[in-house]
Amino acid sequence: MSVLLIAEHNNxxxxxxxxxxxxxxxxxxxxxxxxxxxxxxxDVAKSLSEVPxxxxxxxxxxxxxxxxxxxxxxxxxxxxxxxxxxxxSSANTFGKNLMPRIAALLDxxxxxxxxxxxxxxxxLRPIYAGNAFATVKSNDKKKCVTIxxxxxxxxDKSGGSAEITKSDPAEVSSSTKFLxxxxxxxxxxxxxxxxxxxxxxxxxxxxxxxxxxxxxADKLNAAIGASRAAVDAGYITNxxxxxxxxxxxxxxxxxxxxxxxxxxxxxxxxxxKVIVAINKDGEAPIFSVADYGLEADLFEALPKFLSELNKxxxxxx
Amino acid sequence: xxxxxAVKRVIDYNVQIRVKEDGSGVVTDNVKMxxxxxxxxxxxxxxxxxxxxxxxEIVAITIGEEKAQETVRKALAVGADRGIHVKVxxxxxxxxxxxxxxxxxxxxxxxxxxxxxxAIDDDCxxxxxxxxxxxxxxxATFASKIEVKDNSLEVTREIDEGLETIEVNVPAxxxxxxxxxxxxxxxxxxxxxxxxxxxxxxNASDLGVDINxxxxxxxxxxxxxxxxxxxxxxxxxxxxxxxxxxKVI
Numbered sequence: 001m002s003v004l005l006i007a008e009h010n011n012x013x014x015x016x017x018x019x020x021x022x023x024x025x026x027x028x029x030x031x032x033x034x035x036x037x038x039x040x041x042x043d044v045a046k047s048l049s050e051v052p053x054x055x056x057x058x059x060x061x062x063x064x065x066x067x068x069x070x071x072x073x074x075x076x077x078x079x080x081x082x083x084x085x086x087x088x089s090s091a092n093t094f095g096k097n098l099m100p101r102i103a104a105l106l107d108x109x110x111x112x113x114x115x116x117x118x119x120x121x122x123x124l125r126p127i128y129a130g131n132a133f134a135t136v137k138s139n140d141k142k143k144c145v146t147i148x149x150x151x152x153x154x155x156d157k158s159g160g161s162a163e164i165t166k167s168d169p170a171e172v173s174s175s176t177k178f179l180x181x182x183x184x185x186x187x188x189x190x191x192x193x194x195x196x197x198x199x200x201x202x203x204x205x206x207x208x209x210x211x212x213x214x215x216x217a218d219k220l221n222a223a224i225g226a227s228r229a230a231v232d233a234g235y236i237t238n239x240x241x242x243x244x245x246x247x248x249x250x251x252x253x254x255x256x257x258x259x260x261x262x263x264x265x266x267x268x269x270x271x272x273k274v275i276v277a278i279n280k281d282g283e284a285p286i287f288s289v290a291d292y293g294l295e296a297d298l299f300e301a302l303p304k305f306l307s308e309l310n311k312x313x314x315x316x317x
Numbered sequence: 318x319x320x321x322x323a324v325k326r327v328i329d330y331n332v333q334i335r336v337k338e339d340g341s342g343v344v345t346d347n348v349k350m351x352x353x354x355x356x357x358x359x360x361x362x363x364x365x366x367x368x369x370x371x372x373x374e375i376v377a378i379t380i381g382e383e384k385a386q387e388t389v390r391k392a393l394a395v396g397a398d399r400g401i402h403v404k405v406x407x408x409x410x411x412x413x414x415x416x417x418x419x420x421x422x423x424x425x426x427x428x429x430x431x432x433x434x435x436a437i438d439d440d441c442x443x444x445x446x447x448x449x450x451x452x453x454x455x456x457a458t459f460a461s462k463i464e465v466k467d468n469s470l471e472v473t474r475e476i477d478e479g480l481e482t483i484e485v486n487v488p489a490x491x492x493x494x495x496x497x498x499x500x501x502x503x504x505x506x507x508x509x510x511x512x513x514x515x516x517x518x519x520n521a522s523d524l525g526v527d528i529n530x531x532x533x534x535x536x537x538x539x540x541x542x543x544x545x546x547x548x549x550x551x552x553x554x555x556x557x558x559x560x561x562x563x564k565v566i
Contacts, residue, residue: 093474093477094476096458097456100411100445100446107412109410109413110443111532126440127343128440133540135534135535135536135537135538137533138531175454176457176485181480220566238475239479244437245435245495253559264437276559290546291547292546292547294552
């Protein structure tokens with residue numbers, strides 16, 4: 001049987017992690033269908049039909065799907081579920097909110113946040129903030145799986161021409177109402193997919209000092225991350241948080257500044273290819289995962305780091 | 318209003334996890350256990366709502382072995398009125414937990430159910446949403462702010478893009494983020510008082526729900542270790558290494 005992937009989008013564009021989830025979903029089974037629930041999201045359906053790994057796009061267009069409400073999404077997905085062996089989405093706040101609601105109604109024990117597809121029913125997933133990896137086999141007939149997007153490469157976006165079929169909306173929930181979304185707009189790359197991430201922690205001391213980080217981020221075309229301590233202290237908004245309960249990032253280069261390295265933070269970044277730690281406490285646990293550790297006062301090191309970067313004339317973008 | 322708060326006993330967040338040599342799981346013997354951190358936020362929020370005069374009773378519930386009661390006792394010490402302990406011998410999956418909670422909700426008839434957004438042991442992040450589905454109640458997950466209205470809640474949710482605010486009618490399920498509030502510590506007198514508060518014990522097997530595992534844990538292993546890195550002496554050296562050795566800038 002086929003796999004049904006739930007697309008994440010904003011009615012205009014496909015959200016990037018959907019492409020990573022497509023890669024994982026097509027490893028489960030090549031007959032991959034994508035469900036787009038949206039309002040006037042024809043561009044989204046079209047983009048997804050051009051992904052070579054996608055065999056069919058089901059598009060449900062209705063104003064009740066303009067904002068993403070798990071209750072409304074769920075009733076529409078359940079309507080289609082009987083034709084599929086697996087229901088799949090990314091394990092970000094979108095899929096984490098949605099998938100268990102679907103799984104419970106299908107009486108399926110969900111497999112969350114997989115990092116590897118071993119077979120159609122067996123997956124690898126991190127537990128205990130990534131301090132252990134569990135190989136698990138789902139014995140449910142229908143499987144609900146969420147995918148850690150950073151563990152899979154994004155799928156190719158062009159060259160395919162899947163059929164797009166229209167489908168009808170399902171019932172709407174009257175007990176949940178969308179009020180507003182406060183989205184932080186930025187010209188910087190997205191934290192989850194950036195090639196370079198520079199993060200600040202409690203050591204930054206206040207929000208203004210994050211300017212030292214953002215100057216370097218601008219120079220390196222990097223995304224800005226933060227530890228939970230920095231977000232809790234109000235230095236920076238929650239969408240920057242990296243860690244067990246924040247975002248998981250796997251950039252080519254992760255620069256941790258003034259972050260001690262609690263296991264909850266390490267859970268969100270320790271798979272990064274190259275890790276740099278700048279911290280004045282030489283005993284900080286962050287140094288145990290760093291490829292390059294610099295024991296220094298960040299207020300001296302960061303301006304110097306920027307001026308050294310400015311001397312290089314070949315920074316990769 | 319009546320609020321049911323679900324709490325879970327997990328390995329303390331500060332403990333360095335060790336994987337058992339036979340690959341059957343992680344070491345839990347002689348390891349410090351605590352309440353799952355965001356479950357403390359769930360209790361705190363319920364207590365604040367009660368203190369504001371908007372809730373009459375808080376019931377704390379846990380599902381687990383005998384010692385799981387400690388988490389309920391802790392909830393009683395910070396302000397829950399009474400407790401429920403549903404006894405199970407083995408680790409059960411979130412689907413089974415939500416089926417048990419559904420039975421308890423049907424018996425207790427709370428207006429709200431609060432719990433942490435995720436348990437830090439299995440990192441599943443499922444139970445609240447599953448319970449909401451089984452009850453056909455609205456769900457407000459990853460809550461960092463809750464405003465209680467007449468017959469609804471206005472909840473600010475932490476999402477990847479920033480913050481989202483939704484309104485859910487009561488009865489509803491809320492799963493709590495760590496940023497929802499600052500959990501208080503129990504005072505000694507309150508810890509003493511909590512010892513006298515009742516905890517009802519229920520055997521999961523008496524509830525008539527299927528809690529058998531659907532997922533086989535084939536093995537648990539240590540994640541691959543990172544190669545030890547080096548310390549650099551200066552910013553100049555760091556930049557040179559990043560450029561010429563790691564080739565990432």
